Amino acid sequence: MILEVRDIRMSYANARKEVFNLLNGVDMAVEEGKVTALIGGNGAGKTTLFNIVSGFEKGFKGQVILEGNDISKLSAHKISLMGLGRLFQGRQLMDDLTLMENMKIASDDTTGENPFDCFFRRKKVAASEAAKEQQAINILVRVFGEDNKYLKMLNHKASELSYGEQRLIAMARLLIGNDRLLLLDEPTSGVNPRYIDTFRTIIRDMVEKEGQTVLLIEHNMSFVRSVADHCHYLADGKIIKSGPTAEVLDDPVIRKDYLGL
Amino acid sequence: MLTQFLINGIITGILYSLLAIGFALVYNTTKLFHIVAAAIYVFAAYMFYLFAVTFGMPVLVAAIVAVVLTMGLSLLTDVSVYRPLKNRKASNNVAMIASIGMMTVIVNLIAMCFGNETKVIDNTIHRSFTLGSVIITSPQMWQLVAGGLVIAAFLVFIGMSSWGIRFRALSADSVLFETLGYNTANTRTFVFLMSGAFIALASCLTVYDIGLDPNMGMNVLINAMVAMIIGGVGRFGTCVLGGVTLGVLQALTVFQFSSNWQNAVTFVLLLILLFIRPQGIAGYKQRTV
C-alpha cells in the first residue's frame, strides 16, 4: 500500500461553540500502481481528507503513512518533496505566469530558485532552464500531439487559455515531477466534455507508463467507472465501503444514498 | 498611588474602547481595514476646535456639531470610495490602499487649514473630584460617564435590537444577507454613521484636555486596533474588554517605568498576541474556507 490513512478524526467548532465532526475515524488504504477514486456527497470531507494527506491541514488526529513513512506532522512542501503531487479543486494554472513559466515551476529541479544562483552560477542556471524547457515541450507533445497549438503559446499568459485547457495542462505537468502518488481533486469538474478523453488518457499514462499511483475525487460517475480500478465511499465521516469500482458503484445502498437511484 | 494609575488606565481604556468600536463597526461588517478612521478622528477633533474655540460656541454644542459633521464624513468615505470600489469588485487590499490615500488627503487638508502645530481647546485647570486617595478631573469624569453610558447603551442595542442582529448578520455573510432581502446599503449607511459617531466621541472626549495636532490619528488608531484584537475580533463587547485591558496595562507601564515606553508596550503586546492568540481573549477562531 503506497498510502495508508489511519483513524483520521477532524472536527470544527463554530462561533457558538457547537462542534461538528467532519471526519470520524477514516481508515483508507491506497494500492500502488492503480487508480483509486474517493467518492461521497458534497461536504462529506473528501477535500479535507486530501488536505490532511497532503499536509495543508494540520488540526487532525490520526496518522497518514506514505510509503511506510509517517507524514502526519510534516509540512506540505516537505510531503510534496517526498513524492506526493496535488491538483487542487477549482485551481488551474497561475494566470500571471506564462505557459512556459507554469510548466517550469513544476519541475523537480530547483536550480536558480534562490537569490544567489542568478548571479554566481549563471551557466548552471542557463543549462537547467534549457532542460526544463525541453521537458515542458516533451510533455505537451506527449499529451497533445506533435503539432499542438500550445507549443506556439508558450510565452502567452496562462490566463489566455480556457479553464478546461488549464486544468488539463495543470494535470499534465504533474508528469514532470517525479511524484509517486498523485492526488487529483475533481479533475474534470467544470471542464468541457470534449476534454474528458484526454484526462482519461493522461491518468492511464500516469499509472501505466510512469508507474505512478492516482487517487482522485470525482463526482462524474461515468468517468470514475471508466478510469478507476478501486473506489472508496466516504459518508458520515467514515469510509463506508471500499472495493473494485464496479462493486462500489453498483452497491444498492450507495446508489440510493449518494446517487439517488 | 497605584489605584490612581488604575483609575486613569480604566478611563483611558474607555476612550480606546470607543475608538475600537468605531473601527470594529466597519471592520466586522465589511472586512475593510478602515485606516481612514485615523483621519476621521483628527477631523472630529478639529471640528470641535473650530466650533468651540474659533467660533466660541458653548463646548457641548460644539461637540455635538463636531459629532454630526464627523458622522457625515464617515458616510462620505463609504459612499464616495468604498462602495464604488466594491462595485468594481476591487479586493479588500485595494480598498485599504484607497483608505490610506483618503487618510493622507484628509489629514493634510486639515493641516493646511489649521497648521501643523498642536492646538489646545481648554487650557484652564479643571475642577476635580476626590474619592479617597484618587483624583479624577472634570474632563476625566466626562470621559468616564459619557463614554461608559454610550458603550453600555450600544451593547444593549447590539444585543437586543433588530439592527444589532442585522449588523451581526452582515458581518457573518454579506452575500447571504442581501439574498435574504435585507438592504445592505441601508445597513452599511447606518454602520458608517454609527462608526463616525463613536470615533468623534472618542476624539472630542480625549482632545478636550490633551490638545490636538494633525498627526495624532495614526498612533491612537493603532492603540484602538490593538484593543480590538486583545479583546477578540468579531464582536463588540470584546472591544471594551480589550480597550480597558490596554488602558490599564499602559497605566501600569507608566507606573512602573516611564511614560515614554507605554507605546512600546502596546506594540509588543500586539506582536505577542498576534503570534500566540490572534483571536484575542474572548474571540473565536474563524474557520478558513
Added chain:
Amino acid sequence: MEYLLHIGIMLCIYIILVLSTNLTVGMANLLTMCQAAFYGVGAYIGTYFLMHFNLPFVLIALIVMFATGLTSLVISYASVKLKGDYFILGTLGFQMIVYTILYNWVNVTRGPYGIPGIPSIKLFGVWSVTGIYAYFFFALVLAVSVALIFNQLQRSPYGRMLKAIRTDELSAQALGRNTVQLKAWAFFISAAFAGVAGLVYASYVSYIDPTSFTLDESIFIITALFIGGIGSRVWGPIVGAAVVVILPELLRFVGLPDAVAANLRQVIYGLALVVLMFLRPQGLLGDAKLK
C-alpha cells in the same frame, strides 16, 4: 545646479527604497508598512560604523545589509503566523516599535536629538566622497547597480517562484517549494537594500534623527510604489520614485510657503492613490493585481 543635484541624489536614494519594497509587495504580494523601519535601522547602523571605523564603503554596506536583513526575520516569522490583515497589522506594529526604540533609547541613538556630524563615505577606505557632484555620481552609480541587481533577480527562476507565490502560494507548496524560505529571502533582500539606502542617506545629509523613519515615511514609500506600479521589474519603482521626489519641487515654482507645500504634496499623493485604485490598481507601469 547644486539644487538639481541634490534632488538627483534624493531620487537615487528613493529609487533604491522603492525597488526594495517592490520585491516584497510587488513580487510576493506581501504588503508591508515597515520599510521605513528598515531604512532607519540601516541609517543608524551605518552611522555607527561610519563614525567609529575607517572602513571602505563596500564593507560597511555589506555589514549594514546583513544587520538590517537580520531584523527582517521578525517580519518573516510574522508572515508565517499571520494571515492577510493581521500580517499588515504586524508590520505596522514592527514599524512603530522600531520608531519608539529609535526615539526613546537615547543612550544609543540619542533619540530626538539626532546624530550630527556623520562623516562621508569612503570608497576603498581612502577616497572620501565629498562635494555634491561626487555624491551625485556615487548615488547614481549605486542606484543603477541596484536596479540591475533587482532586474536580474526578478527575471531569474527565483523571481518566477516569487510570482508564483504571489498568485497561488498553496499550489507552489504543492509543487514542493518551501515558500516560507523563499519569502524570507525576499524580506531579507528587501530590508537589506532599504538599509543601504539608509546608509547613503545618513552619510549624505550627515545628520539623522528618528523623524525621517516614521510610519508616514513607510506610507510615502508604498505610495511611490503604487503610483509607479507593482509587479513591474524596475521601471515601475523608478517612475514612482521620480513622481514623488520631483513633484514637490514643481510645487515650489507655484510659490507656496514650505509648510503648506509639504501638506499639499501629501494631498496630491493621497488623491493619486485613491484615483489609481479606481482606474488602475496595478499602478502606472505595473502588471500585477493586488489580491
